[in-house]
Amino acid sequence: MIIKNYKYINLAYTAGFLIFLACVCIPIFLKLGIFVTGIWFIFSFFITFSSDICEKTIQKELNKRMSKIPVPKNQIFKWRRNRNIGYAFTDLSKGTIWICSTQTKFELHIYFLSEFKIIDESFGKIHFRRTSNTIRENELREFVIYHY
Incomplete structure (x- = not known):
């Protein structure tokens, strides 16, 4: 589900x-x-x-916007790898993952962790894939989170 739209970040x-x-x-x-x-x-x-310089500017703005979200953040992932920039965090009290990155076109998505399965966790990345086949418009079927 899309919560907020940060597409203006692409203007960098x-x-x-x-x-x-x-x-x-x-x-x-x-x-x-x-x-x-x-x-x-x-x-x-x-x-x-x-x-x-553009990627650094985008990451600073994304970090600023994501830190202002009033949700408990259990584990935070920030990455800038090649042209892939993103920010994700988990809220274990609700069992959700929040993601905003180039993969989501800088729209803030929120998903239940139970909807996804980790299919690959290696080389500094975690690859998630949706377990159910029902996908609504503008929802992700799979996404990758980089961690270091």
Whole structure:
């Protein structure tokens, strides 16, 4: 079941691309020459695409939003692995797992742990798969949580 929608977090990728375009267009509009434009291009390309600045920004915002949820958090999982970013926690008093990640398109999902079975727990990840065949719209059939 979807509780909240944090799809605005994806705007970090758009903001990074706009910063890249601005850094490339400034020397072109100022007519600074090919060499300076090339240096600005390489610098902005490295900052925007080679570093993980967008992923760090997304993870900070996700951590901030998830920590504000007034639910007891028994075990917290936070991950940033390649382009997969997420936050999940369990509420053992209710028997639920809360997950918000790139797998859910940054929508906060809540599921009963009894609905899922752990099919793989190795190499720093836990792979969950739904045991029942009835899946409503926008629900996950399976998901992966990374832990370190």
